[in-house]
Amino acid sequence: MQLKSTQIEQLTKVFETIVNLVDEVTLKVEPEGISIRAMDPAHVALVDFEMKKEAFDEYKLEEPVELTVDLKTVVNVLKRVEQELVIKLKEGENVLVILSEGAVKKRFNIPLIESAEESLKIPGIEFETVVELDSSLFKNAIADTSIIGDYATVKVEGDALFFSSKSDENVVEIRIDKENCISFKKNDAKSHFSLEYLKDMAKVADIKTLNKAKLSLGNDLPLRLEFEGDYTRLLFFLAPRVEAD
Amino acid sequence: MGVQLTGLLEPKKIDFKTLSGKRIAVDAYNALYQFLSIIRQPTGEPLMDRRGNVTSHLSGLLYRNANLLEHGILPAYVFDGKPPSFKKSVVEGRIEVRKKSEEKWKEALARGDMEEARVYAQGASKITGSMLEDAKKLLGLMGIPVVQAPSEGEAQAAHMTLENSVWATASQDYDSLLFGAPRLVRNITITGKRKLPRKNIYVTIAPELLDTTMLTSLNLTRKQLVDLSILVGTDYNPKGVSGLGPKKAYKLIIEKGGIAQAIKEGVLESFDYEGIERFFLEPPVTDDYKLDWHLPDEAGTVDFLCGERDFSPERVKNALERVKSGIEKGRSQFSLDTWF
Numbered sequence: 095m096q097l098k099s100t101q102i103e104q105l106t107k108v109f110e111t112i113v114n115l116v117d118e119v120t121l122k123v124e125p126e127g128i129s130i131r132a133m134d135p136a137h138v139a140l141v142d143f144e145m146k147k148e149a150f151d152e153y154k155l156e157e158p159v160e161l162t163v164d165l166k167t168v169v170n171v172l173k174r175v176e177q178e179l180v181i182k183l184k185e186g187e188n189v190l191v192i193l194s195e196g197a198v199k200k201r202f203n204i205p206l207i208e209s210a211e212e213s214l215k216i217p218g219i220e221f222e223t224v225v226e227l228d229s230s231l232f233k234n235a236i237a238d239t240s241i242i243g244d245y246a247t248v249k250v251e252g253d254a255l256f257f258s259s260k261s262d263e264n265v266v267e268i269r270i271d272k273e274n275c276i277s278f279k280k281n282d283a284k285s286h287f288s289l290e291y292l293k294d295m296a297k298v299a300d301i302k303t304l305n306k307a308k309l310s311l312g313n314d315l316p317l318r319l320e321f322e323g324d325y326t327r328l329l330f331f332l333a334p335r336v337e338a339d
Numbered sequence: 340m341g342v343q344l345t346g347l348l349e350p351k352k353i354d355f356k357t358l359s360g361k362r363i364a365v366d367a368y369n370a371l372y373q374f375l376s377i378i379r380q381p382t383g384e385p386l387m388d389r390r391g392n393v394t395s396h397l398s399g400l401l402y403r404n405a406n407l408l409e410h411g412i413l414p415a416y417v418f419d420g421k422p423p424s425f426k427k428s429v430v431e432g433r434i435e436v437r438k439k440s441e442e443k444w445k446e447a448l449a450r451g452d453m454e455e456a457r458v459y460a461q462g463a464s465k466i467t468g469s470m471l472e473d474a475k476k477l478l479g480l481m482g483i484p485v486v487q488a489p490s491e492g493e494a495q496a497a498h499m500t501l502e503n504s505v506w507a508t509a510s511q512d513y514d515s516l517l518f519g520a521p522r523l524v525r526n527i528t529i530t531g532k533r534k535l536p537r538k539n540i541y542v543t544i545a546p547e548l549l550d551t552t553m554l555t556s557l558n559l560t561r562k563q564l565v566d567l568s569i570l571v572g573t574d575y576n577p578k579g580v581s582g583l584g585p586k587k588a589y590k591l592i593i594e595k596g597g598i599a600q601a602i603k604e605g606v607l608e609s610f611d612y613e614g615i616e617r618f619f620l621e622p623p624v625t626d627d628y629k630l631d632w633h634l635p636d637e638a639g640t641v642d643f644l645c646g647e648r649d650f651s652p653e654r655v656k657n658a659l660e661r662v663k664s665g666i667e668k669g670r671s672q673f674s675l676d677t678w679f
Contacts, residue, residue, distance in 0.1 A: 137360065139675070331678075333672065
């Protein structure tokens, strides 16, 4: 196996988001691309990440492999990679090799961990409310609401999407009208979510290629949040909170 | 007490983070005994109020639960009901041991040997009816659910885990695995630094997890685990079958498949085990329980602990703050498990 990429920033940012949820992940490397599916220990959030082989400059694979790693270490290593990233496996050993090619050549060996998690399914929910918007609008709405409270109420009412939060006497409401969204499949929906999780998820908006956010909502249902780029897809499910009052 | 399976089942060290957002059915007697034997004065005497009521267990319940809740863990306490008739001799044996420990404790105190005194004082721990009442009262005031088991608490906790009402049982003993619990966590009420008896050595105790994947990797079914445990010795037949430790018993069960077959083939002398086996496999349990975590009755807790049991108001209020925010957080967040 040998994977090469010069789009290091994107991969690093995606992994940085996932590391907020889980310490260990299993990276699947398959003929069509790489993927990660993981859930945080409290089972509040699930992440499903796919990057197609076309996103890589070189994608050489003899047979599909599953690599379980300490993600924190991988993120720290990726941050030190310059110019070109090369990922391969050490022959006959359970070691992942990450190379940084450029003027200075760096080599990191990271031991693989025995995987404990059984494979995860995706929640099977039919959503009747789906709103697509610029991911920067979503990110800003989360940033605005987290100034005030610990959780956000996300709702679709009439022809607008609302984010709101409150604590004591402080209230914030963000309204994004249908005209400012990319698509808007409406049906009134309202759920509450922890901003601690939403803030981490919103960081994905910084990845240039993932500029669209698709929110699927229901009444007291999980949030399905999808970011999609040309060869990359990052999908989150976030369990709702019970309304505090 | 409980079945001795150390060396065979290797618990996995875990982080409190792994348990965050999860409901845990705690074996109440087990936890109370832990509190009572660990939380002691330098002389080995338990903590007491001015009127001589023991308060070690209340101190444990307050601060340890505050700690669990702060980590987002929701504990429910399961209390033992009537023990099975064949446990009687074990219970009597324990009373005997306790009496001896109490004598030795007093002797050591008279000699001024504090180290020995502490060791024997732990063995002399006993939970009285009024201590149980205090424990249940405090849990109620703190907003933590109390479940009354018809028989063994660990069996009821295992049942609740099987029913998905909780994620795991919590006990220092392995018995809930025999009762069918898919997951058992240990050490969650005693984490931290602990002094080893008679030695000036401190060890750090971290939470541990045992689950059914461990049985699978040993190629054991639950019934085989029960049979294996009966050979090694359980609460109901403490001596087990002489000459059989966990490793030898495991080999026998793997080779023969179970006690019945081993007896039939003459490898094992016939003995009375069916009653115990059946009890582990089909223990009396109830579906009559409710797991609701309420915000603590702060004034009531302060009245009880500070007014009646001489706790420091400042420390109690502090712990209650942690209890309150933990329960608020824990009960307000759903997990995704409902939607798979």
